[in-house]
Amino acid sequence: MYRTPRSEPLTQPRTTRSDAPAHAPDRTPCLAPNRANEELQSIVLSGLLHKPKRLPCKLLYDERGSELFEKICEQPEYYLTRTELQIMQTFSSEMASALGPDIMLMEYGSGSSLKTRLLLNALEHPAVYVPVDISSSALSASVASLRCEFPDLTVNPLCADFTQPFGALPCALRKPAHALTQPDHARRTVVYFPGSTIGNFAATEAVRLLRQIRLQMGSTGGALIGFDLKKAFGLIERAYNDEAGYTAAFTLNLLQRLNRELCADFDLSNFQHSAKYRHDPGCIETHIISQRDQHVAIAGESVHFESGEEMLVEISCKYSMQDFAELAAAAGLRMDAYWTDPQNRFCVQYLVNSP
Numbered sequence: 001m002y003r004t005p006r007s008e009p010l011t012q013p014r015t016t017r018s019d020a021p022a023h024a025p026d027r028t029p030c031l032a033p034n035r036a037n038e039e040l041q042s043i044v045l046s047g048l049l050h051k052p053k054r055l056p057c058k059l060l061y062d063e064r065g066s067e068l069f070e071k072i073c074e075q076p077e078y079y080l081t082r083t084e085l086q087i088m089q090t091f092s093s094e095m096a097s098a099l100g101p102d103i104m105l106m107e108y109g110s111g112s113s114l115k116t117r118l119l120l121n122a123l124e125h126p127a128v129y130v131p132v133d134i135s136s137s138a139l140s141a142s143v144a145s146l147r148c149e150f151p152d153l154t155v156n157p158l159c160a161d162f163t164q165p166f167g168a169l170p171c172a173l174r175k176p177a178h179a180l181t182q183p184d185h186a187r188r189t190v191v192y193f194p195g196s197t198i199g200n201f202a203a204t205e206a207v208r209l210l211r212q213i214r215l216q217m218g219s220t221g222g223a224l225i226g227f228d229l230k231k232a233f234g235l236i237e238r239a240y241n242d243e244a245g246y247t248a249a250f251t252l253n254l255l256q257r258l259n260r261e262l263c264a265d266f267d268l269s270n271f272q273h274s275a276k277y278r279h280d281p282g283c284i285e286t287h288i289i290s291q292r293d294q295h296v297a298i299a300g301e302s303v304h305f306e307s308g309e310e311m312l313v314e315i316s317c318k319y320s321m322q323d324f325a326e327l328a329a330a331a332g333l334r335m336d337a338y339w340t341d342p343q344n345r346f347c348v349q350y351l352v353n354s355p
Helices: 035-049 063-074 079-099 114-122 136-149 203-217 233-239 246-262 321-330
Strands: 103-108 128-133 188-193 222-228 271-278 283-290 294-298 301-305 310-317 333-340 346-353
Touching: 035 246, 035 294, 035 301, 063 079, 063 136, 063 246, 079 114, 079 222, 079 233, 079 333, 079 346, 103 114, 114 128, 114 136, 128 136, 188 203, 203 222, 203 321, 203 333, 233 271, 246 271, 246 283, 246 310, 321 333, 321 346
Parallel strands: 103 128, 103 188, 188 222
Antiparallel strands: 222 346, 271 283, 283 310, 294 301, 333 346
């Protein structure tokens, strides 16, 4: 997965925990039109008029969506974050050796940067850390925390959609307090892309993104990428249908965002979250399903939903080692090293340019 005012929780939980999501209508007034809303409107109307309907998963990550995703990562069914964190805790020193000293570490979709802290602690003299995230609020909170924890590290945040080209960044300088007159230059760039977010893209899109990463890291750089491995589909499906209901709240929050930002009138009680595993092509597909025949007003348009109609809002692809090797090769990259957990549920790979 990727990264506005706060809103009330969204779906009826299957638990009595006080912090679990709960159904409540969104009475937040819609926002005044602006350029960002116009861009969102264009994306949304294009997706709603598509047959079948689909919206890009990056729209799930407004402020409330980012908060709910952090909750999802804490759920017992969601093995991905827990397993990747275990890999980072076990092998961060090995990863640091593979990445080398004095690097510029650029992270796509940085979020809370929890796993990044382990990597930064293990790295030898990291030159600069560049967190890239679509959520300005999540980025600000993370950067403030990191600057306190790593006072000698230059942190240059970038609020951007990493799925779109955002240009090459110059290597910045690391200026520790004890050596202000002789700063170290970053020797090379490493793009860190954790969280299995690469799986949110269909094969052609994933290759395009890997090519962008290859351009960003340059001829001598590398990419450290986490991805989910293929396994028993029941385990995978449970991860995207947690008992507490946070994933359903996360999915339906997209409709609440459209109500607020595009003056839509989605009635959340008329829609349902659905996440199911498709063996071919080997991915979880998350849909929002209309529970009845209805029309929704959005940005001055009327959009019809049939009863039972599905709107695709996210895919989460799972890979075999061979699958991912072929994906990387298509982007001009090859595996230099990899690390997995004992159950082979998840993998972190270090990629470099192919000869």
